[in-house]
Amino acid sequence: GFKCGIVGLPNVGKSTLFNALTKTAAAQAANYPFCTIEPNTGEVAVPDTRLRQIADIAKSKEIIPTRISFVDIAGLVRGASKGEGLGNQFLANIREVDAIVHVLRCFEDDDITHVEGRINPVADAETVETELMLSDLESLERRIVQMRKRASTKDREATTLLPVMEQALALLQEGKPVRMMLNGIAPDDLKILEGLNLLTSKPVLYVCNVAEAEAATGNEHTEAVAKMAEAQGAKSVVISAAIEAEVAQLADEEAAEFLGDLGLEEPGLDRLIRAGYDLLSLITYFTAGPKETRAWTVQKGAKAPQAAGVIHTDFERGFIRAQTIAFNDYVTLGGETPAKEAGKARDEGKEYVVQDGDVLLFKFNT
Numbered sequence: 001g002f003k004c005g006i007v008g009l010p011n012v013g014k015s016t017l018f019n020a021l022t023k024t025a026a027a028q029a030a031n032y033p034f035c036t037i038e039p040n041t042g043e044v045a046v047p048d049t050r051l052r053q054i055a056d057i058a059k060s061k062e063i064i065p066t067r068i069s070f071v072d073i074a075g076l077v078r079g080a081s082k083g084e085g086l087g088n089q090f091l092a093n094i095r096e097v098d099a100i101v102h103v104l105r106c107f108e109d110d111d112i113t114h115v116e117g118r119i120n121p122v123a124d125a126e127t128v129e130t131e132l133m134l135s136d137l138e139s140l141e142r143r144i145v146q147m148r149k150r151a152s153t154k155d156r157e158a159t160t161l162l163p164v165m166e167q168a169l170a171l172l173q174e175g176k177p178v179r180m181m182l183n184g185i186a187p188d189d190l191k192i193l194e195g196l197n198l199l200t201s202k203p204v205l206y207v208c209n210v211a212e213a214e215a216a217t218g219n220e221h222t223e224a225v226a227k228m229a230e231a232q233g234a235k236s237v238v239i240s241a242a243i244e245a246e247v248a249q250l251a252d253e254e255a256a257e258f259l260g261d262l263g264l265e266e267p268g269l270d271r272l273i274r275a276g277y278d279l280l281s282l283i284t285y286f287t288a289g290p291k292e293t294r295a296w297t298v299q300k301g302a303k304a305p306q307a308a309g310v311i312h313t314d315f316e317r318g319f320i321r322a323q324t325i326a327f328n329d330y331v332t333l334g335g336e337t338p339a340k341e342a343g344k345a346r347d348e349g350k351e352y353v354v355q356d357g358d359v360l361l362f363k364f365n366t
C-alpha cells in the first residue's frame with residue numbers, strides 16, 4: 001500500500017492528529033518530546049462521495065472505500081542527522097514512506113512547550129528540512145565517490161547514474177531540497193532519482209496545526225506557510241488537531257453540527273487524507289455490482305492490466321479487456337445498462353490508461 005509519513009518537531013500535534021486519523025488511542029499524546037518512539041501505522045479510508053452515488057444506482061449491499069496508510073514518525077530535533085534525539089531511527093523510518101506530511105505548530109499555547117521556545121512554523125520547517133538535506137548530502141557524497149571511480153572505468157551503470165546524482169548533489173550543496181529538480185524531469189532521470197531513495201526528493205504536504213477558533217480562517221502563521229509551500233511547489237492545509245481529536249469521537253450527525261458551529265464544512269482530516277492521496281499521485285477507479293461498490297487505488301498513468309492487478313494478480317495475468325464507463329456517464333445515464341445503450345461503455349485494451357472515476361468491469365482468462 002501507499003504510505004504517508006507524519007513528521008515534525010516534538011509537540012506540534014503529530015500524535016493528536018494521528019490518533020484522530022486512526023481513531024485509536026494507540027499513540028498517546030503527551031506534553032513532552034519523544035512521546036512516540038515506535039512508528040505507528042494506521043490505515044484510513046479515503047473519503048469519496050462518488051461511492052455512495054454509484055452504490056445507490058447499482059443497488060449495492062455494501063460500500064468499500066479504498067485506503068491509504070499514515071505512519072506517525074518519532075519526533076525529530078535539531079541535530080538528528082548527527083544522531084541527536086531519535087535521529088537515526090527517524091531518518092530510517094522516513095526513508096520507507098512514499099510522501100511526507102509535515103506538521104507545523106501554528107497555535108499559541110503557553111502551557112505546551114515549544115522545543116525552540118517560539119512559534120515560527122517557517123523556521124521550524126527549515127529546521128526539519130535542514131536535517132533531511134544534511135542526511136541526503138552525506139549519503140549522496142558517499143555514494144558519488146564510488147560512482148566516480150566506476151565511471152572512470154567506463155562502467156555503464158555509473159555513467160548513466162552519475163549525472164543525476166551530481167545534479168542532486170549540487171542542489172543540496174546550495175541548501176535546496178532535491179525535490180526542486182522534479183519539475184519537468186525526464187522519465188529516465190526520475191527513475192534513477194527514485195532509485196536513490198533520498199529523503200528530500202519525496203513530495204511534501206505541510207499541515208498547519210491551528211487553534212480551534214482559527215480552523216476556518218487560518219492565521220498569519222498559516223499564511224506564511226502557504227507562501228513557503230507555493231515557492232517550493234508543495235501544498236499546505238490548515239487543520240486544528242484539537243478539533244479533529246474531538247470530531248473523531250462523535251457520531252456523524254453530532255460531528256456535522258459541531259463542525260458547522262465552527263464554520264467548517266467537513267472534517268479537516270477528510271481534506272488531509274485527500275491531499276495525501278493527491279500528493280502520492282494516486283487516482284481511484286470503481287467496481288460496482290449488487291454485492292458491493294468498491295473503490296480501488298492506482299498510480300496516475302497506470303494501464304488497465306495494472307489496475308486489474310490491484311484486485312487480483314490473476315486479473316492482470318489473464319487480462320483481456322476492461323469495460324469502461326466514466327463516472328459522470330455512469331451517474332447521469334443511471335448505471336451500466338443505460339450507459340451501454342447510450343454507447344458510453346467502452347471496451348478498452350491493454351494500453352488503456354485508467355482515468356480517475358472510471359467504473360471498470362474486467363474480462364480475463366483464468
Ligand code: GDP
Nearest residue numbers: 010011012013014015016029030031109241242
Ligand atoms: P507531537 O509531539 O508532535 O506528537 O505532539 P502531540 O500530539 O503529543 O501534542 C503535544 C501537546 O500539544 C499535547 O498536549 C496536545 O494536546 C497539544 N496540542 C496538539 N494540538 C493542539 C492544538 O491544536 N491546540 C492546542 N492548544 N494544543 C494542542
